[in-house]
Amino acid sequence: MSSLRELQAAFRAALLVDDEAAVTPTIVDDDVGVSARLAIYRHHVFTSLTAALEATYPVVMRLVDRRFFGWVADRFVRAHPPAGPCLTEYGDDFPEFLAQFPACGHLPWLADVARLEWAMNVALHAPDAVPLEPGTLRALEPRALARLTLRLEPSITLLESPWPIDAIWRANQPDADGVVDLEGGEARIEIRRVGDDVVFRTLPAGTFAFRAALSSGRALEDAVERALDAEPGFDLASEIRALLDERALAA
Amino acid sequence: MHPSGCGIGLRAPHVAEVLERRPPIGWLEVHAENYMGGGPAVRALERLRADYPLSIHGVGLSLGSAEGIDSGHLERLARLVERLGPALVSEHLSWSATGGAYLNHLLPLPYTDEALDVLCANVARAQDRLGRRLLVENPSGYLRFRDSSISEPEFLNALARRTGCALLCDVNNVYVTCCNLGGDAVAWIDALDTSAVAEIHLAGHAVNDADGQTVLIDDHGSAVADPVWSLFEHALRRLGPMPTLIEWDTDIPALDVLLGESAKASRRLMKASGVVAA
Secondary structure (H helix, E strand, C coil), X not given: CCCHHHHHHHHHHHHHCCCCCCCHHHECCCCCCHHHHHHHHHHHHHHHHHHHHHHHCHHHHHHHCHHHHHHHHHHHHHHCCCCCCCHHHCCCCHHHHHHHCHHHCCCCCHHHHHHHHHHHHHHHHCCCCCECCHHHHHCXXXXXXXXXXXXXCCCCEEEEECCCHHHHHHHCCCXXXXXXCCCCCCEEEEEEEECCEEEEEECCHHHXXXXXXXXXXXXXXXXXXXXXXXXXXXXXXXXXXXXXXXXXXXX | CCCCCEEEECCHHHHHHHHHHCCCCCCEEEEHHHHCXXXXXXXXXXXXXXXXXXXXXXXXXXXXXXXXXXXXXXXXHHHHHHHHCCCEEEEECCEEEECCEEEEEEECCCCCHHHHHHHHHHHHHHHHHHCCXXXXXXXXXXXXXXXXXXXXXXXXXXXXXXXXXXXXEEHHHHHHHHHHHCCCHHHHHHHCXXXXXXXXXXXXXXXXEECCEEEEXXXXXXXXXXXXXXXXXXXXXXHCCCCEEEECCCXXXXXXXXXXXXXXXXXXXXXXXCCCCC
8 A cells, every 4th residue: 555644544444434445455464364453453442432422421321221322332433433532522413413313213302411411521621711700890881781792601501402301310320210200391401510510400591591692602682682582580680690609701 | 850660640530539648659640631621630630740740641642643643632732731741741653543533542553664754743743842852652563564664663763763752661562562463572672772761651451362362452451460570670671760650541440459560660660770679
């Protein structure tokens, strides 16, 4: 084979799609055999990446059982190999993969539970942020305030689901019995890191709409409008106070 | 603080205990890619580096990638190195990334002039950005390429000569590679340019059966094997006392088990430096 680049592409094909045709002639054959030797590398790639997904998605694994999870993970790794070496960042598109995966069609809430676990993983590893000081906001003119875009600190995710994914998550912790009322209704959840711990809680409709709007980069005025649509009694002043008290805004 | 004596590879299950007990460990080595985010993990390391010499061991730079190393990942490594100020920074003689996919393994290279040029360019670029000497580790091998025309130790010597990088001699990997691919582990060690070696790794391996043939797997999942201790003693006779690391990554045992392995290595290190242990 003419170049290292081609050899590496051929090796990748052997590991990820079991196509050993191009790489086999480049490898010394002996009693063990080229396929068996390639299988050693392939085995490590798949077991280590499956372990990374298990670490990020323990509740999904419990919900579908370990063997099924291993099979889904195998399919996922082939279709979506990691783009980089930090494995805590691997699997952001796993929830969407589950949503589209035919064999999971009878578990309509599974992808949203996975989104919750991904948000918890993001929170755990998010960069440490400097919180916004209340004085910064007090110094602003009311009109400038309306056009202002407040940024939530980087560990926060706002997640909405028609399923009670918070209850499903709690019921499937290692010491819990797995029993949950699937008719428990929709969930509007804020996930974040506080100190060293990842926490989540449900928010009222107005607060959720407001923070979700800020989270997607909308200006304050726009976020207030959305909050009032969701909950006519939404009170901006107390919400801003809460965000500052919770150190939830980034400087 | 520069590493000396025997250190351990610090893994997540032991971080809290090391913070609490502060056991006498020569130095600590961590995998770079586990500390590239924020949060409690990297904060714990900032506390530990005040008490222990630190080594940052990268597993994801893919120094053997023909397409070059990923500049985004090199930047993150450089920022981590700036944040933690480790005494040593090391990587591997292998590749993991091609065509935008990261294959999460230390994959083998053909030892050719072309591959040597690729390695030299990538190591030079990494050293330029990091502003320091990199240590490059020999991998565990499970296959050989027909095109390979240079022996592994000669390839490493040439890399060190051309880039000024140092070498990390993983004695378990030497043993595993030589058993799997046919080779004399002692001769492998003897072929290494002693002046370039700056660190030694030790770990356990698994003994597997592949269709009646024995294949050793470098799984870092058990105690260091007896023949690897012997090879380590040989390496010390040749290289002199050298910062040595115990790695254990699968079926991670209690911290004290790791410290016991570290004490075994320390006794051999003391013997090599002429100090007789009591």
